[in-house]
Amino acid sequence: MLFKILEVYARPDFPEKLRQHIVLSLVALLVAIAIAMPVAVMIRNTRLGAAIAINIGNIGRAVPSLAILALALPFFGIGFGSALVALTALAIPPILINASTGLREVDKGIIDAARGMGLSGSQILTGIQLPIAAPVIFAGIKTSAVQTVASATLATFIGGGGLGDLIVEGYSRKGPEILLAGALAVAILAIITEVGFGMLERAFTPKGLKIAQKRRG
């Protein structure tokens, strides 16, 4: 069985499916960051804006990923682009929620002190709010990335390609080795994403915060 699974990975179309999966996930994640981050930054100082963003984010998180992908079908048609739109929509809520709460939870005293030292609004944002919120923001990006890699498996149902193609092929042709090869590849990719972004998260935690975390815990 193991040998048969490895044979699937040696197939000429496997690298292409893997590439599609990674491109789908990565582009969706980057576009989601490009949308969610400016919104979170814009509403960082307004109570109402943050409440709206968090509620929209919570509702967005409740929407099943298959529902979003399937709904993209009647509106955007079959294919890669359609899957990309759906995955981007799915990737936004965790980033928006975490960035918004992370920026809002920066201690008011620190911001007051910075203002007292004469820092401008944008200096406070880049020098204080963003670095302090960085771990929370990265946790959101990590959640979103893992979820996007998982949901990209479903892209196959609307003709978006990716590693899900192998699962569907194995299931419909009753080829257990193809089914398992696809499933294992997706699972490994998800775990690599989880571990990789966990490392990024630690790398982006400012030194001062790490020291503070160590002292506390």
Place this chain on the structure above:
Amino acid sequence: MSNPALLLLQDVLEEPKLIDWEWIKENFWEDIVPALQGHIFLSFISIGIALIIALPVGVLSARYRKAYPPVTAVTGALYSIPSLALLAILISIPGVAIGPSPVIIALVAYSLLILIRNTVAGLDSVPPETIDAARGMGLTNRQILFRVELPLALPIIVAGIRIATVTIIGIATIGAYINGGGLGTLIFDGIGRQFPTMIISGAVLATALAIVADLLLLALERYLRPWARARRT
């Protein structure tokens, strides 16, 4: 709170070509209602089984701290496997037939991490003074667990049930691919037949079910934790 979702719903429903109301009327009782019932059934059973496993494991992990890291490692690994992949792996196991059982196994597997983590966090949140006071009043360990610790941990446990339920309702749609039933059946049949009405009814109902479950459990969580009602969770 529900405004954006309602607006979206309205947009979708007002598009005349996408929704074939005749089909919905004709198939409401034969197709749509059973799919919804099946979905609720799948989600309920799975959360129930998951709680039966997670509560004792959570209590034991809170007591015997050394057991907690391996427990989170195993359940965390299960949680990070994409659902379609987990379903595919499950039906590859000899003796596991396609149908609702592998779907329920997968849904239980996904909820364990959240439920165990929140049970432990809930028990950790009980102030040690409260436990001391209970012990001083002569309560046995068992009484302390059932009458003091678990009731105080309940809001956090319910918060976990809420996250797990929303997750499960979403993942259950994918179970239809391996004949697990539920609202995903409408979605997959709709994709197969290129019939948007079926896709939309399945997707919209699954979304609505997840949001309703989320709000109901949020209300329960707030009700159980009156002291934190002012604060946002």
